[in-house]
Amino acid sequence: MNYDEAMNMEQVEFGSMPPQAFLLGLLSAFDNRYQASADAFFEGITWKQFFAIICVNLCKEPPTLNDLSEVMGSSHQNVKQILLKLEKKGFVTLEPDEKDKRKQRILITDQCREFCDKNDEQSRRIISRIFADVEEDDLTVTIRTIMKMERNVSNL
Known part of the structure; x- marks a missing residue:
């Protein structure tokens, strides 16, 4: 079975593959395809860099x-490399923590806010297209499933 056949099936058939393995493969393939599409969408910034910005904005401080x-689910070293590139592009600044000078706080710049505002509407349209024909109940089950999987991966 090729990719198009698998994606057009009403009833998913796993053959000899356990559904858990099929789902992990599907998530990995989706991640790769989405990253390639998002990299092409954002001018001058990669999906992983944009994801880091999203995650910074999710934090209360x-x-x-x-x-x-921790929020990104990536290594300290990988995130540091992403931040250095974002800093070089003028999207973030790294400033010493007021209470503990050994720590650095990540701040979003005005240039980054302008970039996000400029791309907001088109990002929403793309997300809407990605989730076309996905029922809210299916989405809720998927979110719950992936959150449980995430917790289990953290406990490995």
Whole structure:
């Protein structure tokens, strides 16, 4: 079975593959395809860089590198590389924490806010297209499933 056949099936058939393995493969393939599409969409910034910005904005206060690594689910080293590139582009600044000078806080710049505002409407349209024909109940079950999987991965 090829990709198009698998994606057009009403009833998913796993053959000899356990559904858990099929789902993990499907999530990995989706991540790769989405990243390639998003990299082509955002001019001058990669999807992983934009994801880091999203995660910084999710934090109640400017996060530290460790905080952001945890939110992104990525290593300290990978997140540091992403931040250095964003800093070079003028999208973030790294400033010492007021209470603990050994820590650095990640701040979003005005240039980054302008970039996000400029791309907001088109981003919403793309997300809407990605989730076309996905029922809210299906989405809720998927979110719950992936959150449980995330918790289980954290406990490995």
